[in-house]
Amino acid sequence: MNIxxxxxxLDLLSYSGFTLTEMESARIENSLIILQNEYKLCDIFFLAxxxxxxxxxxxxxxxxxxxxxxxxxxxxxxxxxxWFVLPRVKPKRIEIAKKIKSYFQGDPAHVDFACxxxxxxxxxxxxxxxxxxxxxxxxxxxxxxxxxxxRLIHDSAVLxxxxxxxxxxxxxxxxxxxxxxxxxxAENLKNFQHFRTPINGCNQNLLKREDYNYQTDFFDxxxxxxxxxxxxxxxxxxxxxxxxxxxxxxxxxxxxxYQGFVYLGNGQENLDWQFMIPI
Amino acid sequence: MKLSQNSCKxxxxxxxxxxxxxxxxxxxxxLFLQQRTASGESLYDHLSNVIAKVVDERPKDVLEYFELxxxxxxxxxxxxxxxxxxENNYKKPEHLVTALKLLPTIIEKSEQxxxxxxxxDDETLKKSTKGDEGDVIYCKKLSEDLCELQFYWNLLGIGxxxxxxxxxxxxxxxxxxxxxxxxxxxxGKMLGLKKDYYVVETTxxxxxxxxxxxxxxxxxxxxxxxLPTESLASESxxxxxxxxxxxxxxxxxxKDSVSDLRDKMKRMPTEWKxxxxxxxxxxxxxxTANYVTEKEIEYGVDRHVYFVCTDLGDDWIPLPQETSHxxxxxxxxxxxxxxxxxxYLILDSESYILERNYLRALIARISAGTxxxxxxxxKFQSDDNExxxxxxxxxxxxxxNDASSNNEKPIKVNSAYRPWSIxxxxxxxxxxxxxxxxTEYSNSGFFLKxxxxxxxxxxKLDEENNVSRDTDDKxxxxxxxDGREIANNGIKPETPIPLFxxxxxxxxxNDAMSPWTIRLSDVVETLVSVQSHVWPGAFAFVKxxxxxxxxxxxxxxxxxxxxxxxxxxxxxxxxxxxx
Numbered sequence: 006m007n008i009x010x011x012x013x014x015l016d017l018l019s020y021s022g023f024t025l026t027e028m029e030s031a032r033i034e035n036s037l038i039i040l041q042n043e044y045k046l047c048d049i050f051f052l053a054x055x056x057x058x059x060x061x062x063x064x065x066x067x068x069x070x071x072x073x074x075x076x077x078x079x080x081x082x083x084x085x086x087x088w089f090v091l092p093r094v095k096p097k098r099i100e101i102a103k104k105i106k107s108y109f110q111g112d113p114a115h116v117d118f119a120c121x122x123x124x125x126x127x128x129x130x131x132x133x134x135x136x137x138x139x140x141x142x143x144x145x146x147x148x149x150x151x152x153x154x155x156r157l158i159h160d161s162a163v164l165x166x167x168x169x170x171x172x173x174x175x176x177x178x179x180x181x182x183x184x185x186x187x188x189x190x191a192e193n194l195k196n197f198q199h200f201r202t203p204i205n206g207c208n209q210n211l212l213k214r215e216d217y218n219y220q221t222d223f224f225d226x227x228x229x230x231x232x233x234x235x236x237x238x239x240x241x242x243x244x245x246x247x248x249x250x251x252x253x254x255x256x257x258x259x260x261x262x263y264q265g266f267v268y269l270g271n272g273q274e275n276l277d278w279q280f281m282i283p284i
Numbered sequence: 285m286k287l288s289q290n291s292c293k294x295x296x297x298x299x300x301x302x303x304x305x306x307x308x309x310x311x312x313x314x315l316f317l318q319q320r321t322a323s324g325e326s327l328y329d330h331l332s333n334v335i336a337k338v339v340d341e342r343p344k345d346v347l348e349y350f351e352l353x354x355x356x357x358x359x360x361x362x363x364x365x366x367x368x369x370x371e372n373n374y375k376k377p378e379h380l381v382t383a384l385k386l387l388p389t390i391i392e393k394s395e396q397x398x399x400x401x402x403x404x405d406d407e408t409l410k411k412s413t414k415g416d417e418g419d420v421i422y423c424k425k426l427s428e429d430l431c432e433l434q435f436y437w438n439l440l441g442i443g444x445x446x447x448x449x450x451x452x453x454x455x456x457x458x459x460x461x462x463x464x465x466x467x468x469x470x471x472g473k474m475l476g477l478k479k480d481y482y483v484v485e486t487t488x489x490x491x492x493x494x495x496x497x498x499x500x501x502x503x504x505x506x507x508x509x510x511l512p513t514e515s516l517a518s519e520s521x522x523x524x525x526x527x528x529x530x531x532x533x534x535x536x537x538x539k540d541s542v543s544d545l546r547d548k549m550k551r552m553p554t555e556w557k558x559x560x561x562x563x564x565x566x567x568x569x570x571x572t573a574n575y576v577t578e579k580e581i582e583y584g585v586d587r588h589v590y591f592v593c594t595d596l597g598d599d600w601i602p603l604p605q606e607t608s609h610x611x612x613x614x615x616x617x618x619x620x621x622x623x624x625x626x627x628y629l630i631l632d633s634e635s636y637i638l639e640r641n642y643l644r645a646l647i648a649r650i651s652a653g654t655x656x657x658x659x660x661x662x663k664f665q666s667d668d669n670e671x672x673x674x675x676x677x678x679x680x681x682x683x684x685n686d687a688s689s690n691n692e693k694p695i696k697v698n699s700a701y702r703p704w705s706i707x708x709x710x711x712x713x714x715x716x717x718x719x720x721x722x723t724e725y726s727n728s729g730f731f732l733k734x735x736x737x738x739x740x741x742x743x744k745l746d747e748e749n750n751v752s753r754d755t756d757d758k759x760x761x762x763x764x765x766d767g768r769e770i771a772n773n774g775i776k777p778e779t780p781i782p783l784f785x786x787x788x789x790x791x792x793x794n795d796a797m798s799p800w801t802i803r804l805s806d807v808v809e810t811l812v813s814v815q816s817h818v819w820p821g822a823f824a825f826v827k828x829x830x831x832x833x834x835x836x837x838x839x840x841x842x843x844x845x846x847x848x849x850x851x852x853x854x855x856x857x858x859x860x861x862x863x
Contacts, residue, residue, distance in 0.1 A: 016445065019438075019443075019444065019445045020444070020445060020448065022442065022443065022444060022473055022836035023441060023442055023836065024441050024442075025441055026439065026440060026441040026805070026806060026807060027439070027807050028806040028807055029441070029806070056801075056815075058797040058798075059801075060801060060802075060803055106844040106845070107797070107844065108797060108817075170349070170352060172348060172349075180349065180352060181343070181344075181349060182349060182352045182353055182356050184356075188378065218355070220351065220352065221352075234475075234476075234477045234478070234620075236478070236479070236480070239379055239382045239595075240447070241378075246475070248477075248620065251820070251837075251838060251840070270820075271817070271820055271842075273820075273842065273844075275840070276845075276846045277618055277846055277847045278620075280618070280619075280847070281618055281619045281620045282477070282619075282620060283477075283619070283620070283622055283627065283629070
């Protein structure tokens, strides 16, 4: 949700049933604009509000300097106006973070333990099975948060086709020509793309369309994985919900440039989504 | 340009036709550019269009995205061409259908003038027109409850935008106008894959309710008769093993059907006969047993009737009353709703459920788990000695004297309720459930007390499948153990959970965290909201004397582990019939 279109996007978001409260949005909007200035970011986006076990939330934002996919800089906040840099993601940490199923605690310094290898365990005197001390890995909640955010974006952030494009210099930025999808286009999931560095081959993505355009169509489209439910309401607002991360909503007002994605959820992945779709 | 031409002329003294000249080159180049393609366009037109557009619009840094810009211009020309071709064909506006649906509901009401005083209509949406008399205001009065409650939800960042609230209240108003409906309340929204359900909780008038109960029962019976597996078996000619097996299980007690099956086996090819020779025939009777009675439906989990619709403006569709069977199955299923009431959700060959029944069971479970209010906000309707006027709605007059436990008494808003202080409201002790809790055997205490004994097998099965991960809100480990003993002995039931139980006793089954989070609104001081972690998406709020519950979500109960489908019941494997 681009901070320049924050209010418009919040209106669109409210069609999903959840939105930010007035106070929250005011805090976030103003503090993010200041943050953008401090870090000299090209654009800044509000990404997520994650519930914790306590009363508070984690707020996540990200910005970029030049290339929107490569130069991302993530920030988090526990109160909505003091922002801290989120640590970099490491593949090892992602493995550990995947194992932890509990809610976030709300304290960035909190340390969680996860057992990477379930085969290594010790049987106590009273019969209870506990994982072996050796295989226990610890992870700070801050790191866990960054891993969660990385996976969230990788799996479930969606943009309409044509929002991003690759310049001749291979730099990926926003397309100022984007004027929205038409209703006919929006009904086809091929016109929505993952917000990530494509993992499918370039040819595979291009060959999906007859009228492909090198600059915009090299992204992965979302029709391959069935983990989205798309609806268009009678106000011409398209809402795409992720089934994998309940609470992740991508919205787009048809025939306009307003689009974005926001996660308002509890930080839990739905592990069963593949079995929950009717055959 | 002129300069260069002059310089050229100097170089070329004679400008005869055969000799090269700049003018001719330019003409040639222009002719080349003006060559028309199959579509009738030429590059010359396009370039001039693009340049004109750049000069007109003056976009910033157009060079950076010139390819895209040019592409857009080209697309636009196609669009206008298309428009010209179809000029004579009229195209209907996109939202004509919704407008046609909605307008009657808005107009219909405003034609019935209501005399309203100016004072008491804040926060109600109204269209007022001055009548002939000066002091009478004809106003369209929407269900102000709904609008007001939605206003508070919006303050909390939950609920729908104003425009949708208006639509919703128009639509609910239409339902309310029906004679059979005594009161209704917006319950929430169930999200589906294709469509979402708006759910309204209604109380029917007494006569209408008894009619409704009667009308519910044949529906259930019909469903049992048309099991999907049977139809499968009859269609496929060589019966596949699995279907024939499930058929046997279905009708094991029915001798005719067994002999039918044997006949069918004889007709099978020889290689099939081999495997079916000693095929186990089960005594297991699936959960379609005959205990779905009027009583059970009537004294089911709650006596509300729920209406759903997927598009606001459509007719509201009543959901059938829930039964313990449906609730049990819904506990085993973890599936997304599709948005079509008549679709099937299939768990295995035994258990399947119509989406409307599943939805109803979910609503019952969610209501039981998450409908909470501050302590003393509601009270039983029967023990009011002081206020007769609060009992104006005589629909649920309690003549059921046989209701031995408290759970069957209808409740109402306590007129003597004094708002608790904010400090107290922030503690869970001051919140209570006001819906009957669903017990382990998935019904209210009343039904169990009446002694309708379910099959012991069924009970065991239910228990294995549910109890460990799903006893709505009340799953202490101790409770589970008690339940198991009872089931094994076949002796009768646990005491029903009392109605106004405090929320502080609730537990999440797998986690150490509290199942509720209480938050104070950051905008309005006295607004307190409670969020459920058992059913993510369920909320309650209280402000002074206003209290409401809402649910917006997929109907998924939170679990930190994967959902495991129940194992195939042992009965199907153990009991063999000697042939």
